[in-house]
Amino acid sequence: MSNQNSLPLYEKCWHKHNFKRVTDMLILFLLILLLCYRIISVNDYSFPWFIALICESWFTFSWIFIFTSQWTPALVKTYPGRLLQRVEELPAVDLFVTTADVVLEPPIITLNTVLSLLALDYPTNKLSCYVSDDACSPLTLYSLLESSNFAKLWILFCNKYHVQVRAPFMYFSNHPEASTYKDSIPEFRQEWLEMKEMYDHLSRKIEEASHKSNSWQLDGEFAVFSNTEPKNHPTIIRVIWGNKERLLDGLPQLIYISREKRSKHPHHFKAGAMNVLTRVSGLMSNAPFMLNVDCDMFVNNPKIVQHAMCILLDSIGEKEVAFAQCPQQFYGGLKDDPFGNQMIILFKYIGTGITGLQGPFYSGTNCFHRRKVIYGLSPHNIEKGNKISKKELKQNFGGSEELVESVALALEGKSYMPDDDDSNVSKALDAATQVANCGYEYATGWGQQVGWMYGSITEDVQTGLTIHRKGWRSEMCTPNPIGFTGCAPNCLPNAMTQQKRWATGMVEIFFSRHSPIFATLFGKLSFRMFLAYMWIIDWGLCSIFETCYVSLLAYCIITNSTFFPQGLGLWILVTLFTIHMVYTLSEYLATGLSIQAWWNNQRMSRIKMVSAGFLGFLSALFKLLRLSDTVFEITRKDENSYGNDVHDLNVGRFTFNESPVFVAGTTILFMQLVAIVIKVLGLQPIKSVDNGCGLGEILCSVYLIICYWPFLRGVCERGKYGIPLSTICKSAIMVFLFVYLCRSSVVG
Ligand SMILES: O=c1ccn([C@@H]2O[C@H](COP(=O)(O)OP(=O)(O)O[C@H]3O[C@H](CO)[C@@H](O)[C@H](O)[C@H]3O)[C@@H](O)[C@H]2O)c(=O)[nH]1
Numbered sequence: 001m002s003n004q005n006s007l008p009l010y011e012k013c014w015h016k017h018n019f020k021r022v023t024d025m026l027i028l029f030l031l032i033l034l035l036c037y038r039i040i041s042v043n044d045y046s047f048p049w050f051i052a053l054i055c056e057s058w059f060t061f062s063w064i065f066i067f068t069s070q071w072t073p074a075l076v077k078t079y080p081g082r083l084l085q086r087v088e089e090l091p092a093v094d095l096f097v098t099t100a101d102v103v104l105e106p107p108i109i110t111l112n113t114v115l116s117l118l119a120l121d122y123p124t125n126k127l128s129c130y131v132s133d134d135a136c137s138p139l140t141l142y143s144l145l146e147s148s149n150f151a152k153l154w155i156l157f158c159n160k161y162h163v164q165v166r167a168p169f170m171y172f173s174n175h176p177e178a179s180t181y182k183d184s185i186p187e188f189r190q191e192w193l194e195m196k197e198m199y200d201h202l203s204r205k206i207e208e209a210s211h212k213s214n215s216w217q218l219d220g221e222f223a224v225f226s227n228t229e230p231k232n233h234p235t236i237i238r239v240i241w242g243n244k245e246r247l248l249d250g251l252p253q254l255i256y257i258s259r260e261k262r263s264k265h266p267h268h269f270k271a272g273a274m275n276v277l278t279r280v281s282g283l284m285s286n287a288p289f290m291l292n293v294d295c296d297m298f299v300n301n302p303k304i305v306q307h308a309m310c311i312l313l314d315s316i317g318e319k320e321v322a323f324a325q326c327p328q329q330f331y332g333g334l335k336d337d338p339f340g341n342q343m344i345i346l347f348k349y350i351g352t353g354i355t356g357l358q359g360p361f362y363s364g365t366n367c368f369h370r371r372k373v374i375y376g377l378s379p380h381n382i383e384k385g386n387k388i389s390k391k392e393l394k395q396n397f398g399g400s401e402e403l404v405e406s407v408a409l410a411l412e413g414k415s416y417m418p419d420d421d422d423s424n425v426s427k428a429l430d431a432a433t434q435v436a437n438c439g440y441e442y443a444t445g446w447g448q449q450v451g452w453m454y455g456s457i458t459e460d461v462q463t464g465l466t467i468h469r470k471g472w473r474s475e476m477c478t479p480n481p482i483g484f485t486g487c488a489p490n491c492l493p494n495a496m497t498q499q500k501r502w503a504t505g506m507v508e509i510f511f512s513r514h515s516p517i518f519a520t521l522f523g524k525l526s527f528r529m530f531l532a533y534m535w536i537i538d539w540g541l542c543s544i545f546e547t548c549y550v551s552l553l554a555y556c557i558i559t560n561s562t563f564f565p566q567g568l569g570l571w572i573l574v575t576l577f578t579i580h581m582v583y584t585l586s587e588y589l590a591t592g593l594s595i596q597a598w599w600n601n602q603r604m605s606r607i608k609m610v611s612a613g614f615l616g617f618l619s620a621l622f623k624l625l626r627l628s629d630t631v632f633e634i635t636r637k638d639e640n641s642y643g644n645d646v647h648d649l650n651v652g653r654f655t656f657n658e659s660p661v662f663v664a665g666t667t668i669l670f671m672q673l674v675a676i677v678i679k680v681l682g683l684q685p686i687k688s689v690d691n692g693c694g695l696g697e698i699l700c701s702v703y704l705i706i707c708y709w710p711f712l713r714g715v716c717e718r719g720k721y722g723i724p725l726s727t728i729c730k731s732a733i734m735v736f737l738f739v740y741l742c743r744s745s746v747v748g
C-alpha cells in the first residue's frame with residue numbers, strides 16, 4: 001500500500017524521432033548554406049539583394065523556432081485511479097465561462113457549455129460555475145434561469161448512463177442507438193426520448209425569446225436590465241442556484257455576472273472579464289483551482305477535472321506546475337480543412353514538443369489554473385513560505401477588505417467561506433458587486449502584477465508567459481477522450497479575423513515589457529522555452545518578412561532584375577523547397593490526413609501570412625505609435641456547423657467581405673499577375689542579359705498565383721463568393737502605384 005502511495009499521479013513519456021531530427025537539421029543546413037552563398041557569391045550589393053538577405057535570415061530564425069520547439073516531444077499520462085486512492089477529499093474548482101455577444105455567440109451555445117460543466121463527473125458540492133456576460137444581455141440570464149429544471153434531470157441522466165459528451169445539443173445529435181445502454185436497460189430509450197423532448201422544448205423557448213428580444217418586457221427578475229447598454233451599465237450579479245449547504249447531491253452553484261461598464265473606462269476585453277470572475281469567485285467560493293473555458297468549449301470528457309488534478313496535486317506537480325492546459329480541438333470541422341484552421345498537425349507536433357520543454361502555452365480556454373499563481377505567487381515564494389503584508393495585498397488586490405482576506409487565505413492554501421446566514425449572503429453580494437465595478441482596479445496590480453495580464457489582445461499567451469517567467473512549469477492534459485471541444489471558424493472571413501487578432505496580439509507582446517526576451521534575460525523562462533514563445537510570436541512577426549519577400553518577387557520581375565541566386569544557389573533553393581514540401585506532406589500523411597488537407601494548409605499559410613498576418617502586424621504597429629487602439633474582434637460561433645451538409649459542394653468555398661484583409665490578399669494576387677503579364681508581353685526594361693530576372697522568380701510567382709487561385713475565382717464571381725468591387729478597386733490602385741514605383745525606381 002505504501003508503495004501505491006509513492007507512485008506518481010502523472011508521468012511524462014518521452015519519445016524519439018530521429019528521422020524528423022535529421023530532416024530538421026538538413027533544412028537548417030540548407031538555409032544556412034543559402035545565406036552563405038548569398039553573401040559570398042554576389043558581386044552587386046543591390047537593394048533587392050539586401051532585403052532578400054534580411055528576409056531569408058529571418059526565415060532561418062523562424063525555422064530554428066519551429067524545430068527546436070519540436071525537438072524533444074513528450075506525452076503526459078495521468079492516473080486518476082491513483083488520485084482517488086491518495087486524496088481523501090477532492091479540492092474545490094471554480095468554473096468560468098465567458099461570453100460577450102449574443103449574436104456572434106448565441107446563448108444556446110453558452111448554455112450547452114454551462115450544462116456540460118454542471119454535469120461534470122466530480123462532486124457537485126465542490127463545483128461553482130460563474131458565467132461572465134460582457135454583452136449584458138437579459139437573454140443569457142433568461143436561458144440560464146430557464147434551464148434549471150432541465151439541468152437537474154440532465155445531471156442525473158448523464159450520471160446514470162455515463163454519458164460522455166455532456167453538452168445536450170451534441171449528445172442528441174446522435175441516435176439513442178449509439179449508446180451502449182440501448183439493450184441492457186429497458187427504460188433507457190424512454191428516458192432518452194424524454195430528455196431530448198425537454199431539451200428541444202428548452203432550446204425552442206430560448207430561440208423564440210431571442211427573436212423577440214427587442215420587445216422584451218424587462219420586469220421582475222429582468223428589471224435590472226432596463227436602460228442598460230452593453231457598454232454602459234452597472235454590475236449585475238445573480239445567484240441562479242446557490243448550494244449553501246454544499247450538499248453532495250445538489251447542483252453546483254451557478255452565478256451570472258455582468259461586470260460594470262462605462263464608456264470612459266477601459267475594459268480590457270476578455271482579460272478584464274477573467275479578472276472580475278477571479279475576484280467575484282474569490283468572495284463566493286474561493287476554490288484553490290479555476291477552470292476557464294470560452295463559451296463554445298464544452299466538456300468532452302466528464303472526468304477531465306480528475307485528470308487535471310492528477311497533474312496539479314501530484315507531489316512534484318504541486319510544487320512546480322502552475323497550470324494544466326487541455327488542447328483545443330474542434331467539432332464539425334469541414335472536410336480537408338479548407339481554411340487551414342483546425343490546427344491538427346500543429347497541436348500534434350508543437351503540442352508534444354512544448355510538453356517536453358517548460359510546458360504548454362496558456363491558450364485562453366480549457367485550462368486549470370492554481371488560484372495562488374494567478375494571484376502572483378512564484379515557486380520561490382512557496383519555498384520560502386514568506387507571508388505578504390496586508391498593506392502589500394491591498395496595493396495589489398484593491399480596497400475590498402473581504403477580497404484581501406480571501407486572497408490572504410488563498411495564498412496560504414486555506415479556503416474562505418463566508419458564513420451562511422442570509423444577511424451574510426447579501427453582504428457577500430455587495431462585496432462581489434464592489435469588486436466587479438469598473439473603477440475597482442484603478443491603481444491596483446490587477447492586469448499588471450496579478451490576474452490576467454492587460455496590454456495584448458492575446459491575453460492568454462501573455463498571461464502564461466508571465467507565469468513561466470516566474471519559473472513555473474505547465475503541463476498538457478491529454479486524456480482519451482480529449483477534455484473539451486469547441487467550434488473553429490467555418491468560413492474564410494471569420495478565420496481571417498481570428499488570425500489577424502492573434503497576429504496583432506503576438507506583436508503587442510513582443511514589443512511590450514512582457515516580451516519573452518526580457519523573460520529569459522531577467523526572469524526564469526528557459527532558453528528553449530523562449531524559442532518556443534518566439535515560434536508563436538512569429539505568427540505576427542514573420543508576416544512582415546513574407547510580405548516583403550513576395551513584393552520583392554513582383555518587383556524583380558517587373559524591373560527585370562533578380563534577387564535569387566543563380567546556378568548552384570538556385571539549386572539550394574529548389575532542394576530546400578522540395579524537401580520542405582515532402583516533409584510537411586509526410587507529417588500530414590502520418591497523421592492520417594489527406595493530401596488535400598495538406599495542400600489547403602500550405603495554401604492558407606501563404607494567404608494568412610501576407611493578408612491577416614500583415615494587417616495584424618500593422619494594427620499592432622499603429623497601437624505602438626499611439627495612432628489607434630487594438631480591439632478584440634470576437635469570432636462567430638455556429639452551433640449548426642456540426643453535421644454540415646457533405647453533399648453541398650459550396651461547403652468550404654471561399655467567401656469574401658469588405659474586410660481590409662481581403663484588400664491585402666487581392667493586392668498580392670494582382671501584383672503577381674501583373675508581373676507575369678509584363679514578363680510575358682516583354683514590357684520589362686532591358687537590362688544586361690546575365691542579370692535579368694530568372695526562372696526562379698517566375699516559378700515562385702506562379703506558385704503564389706496557384707496559392708491564391710480561390711481569390712482569382714473570387715474576382716470573377718459576384719455575391720458572397722465574389723470579392724467586393726470596392727476591394728478590387730482598392731487593390732488595383734495599389735498595384736498600379738506599385739508598378740509605377742517599381743518602374744520609376746529603375747528609370748529614374
Ligand atoms: O470583450 C470580450 C471579448 C471576448 N470575450 C470572450 O473571450 C472568449 C474568446 O473569444 P473568441 O472570439 O472565441 O476567440 P478565439 O479566437 O476563439 O480565441 C482564442 O484566442 C483568444 C485570444 O486571442 C483567447 O482568449 C481564447 O481563449 C482562444 O480560444 C469568448 O468566450 C468571448 O466571449 C469576453 O469575455 N470579453
Ligand SMILES: [Mn+2]
Pocket residue numbers: 294296486487635
Ligand atoms: Mn473560440
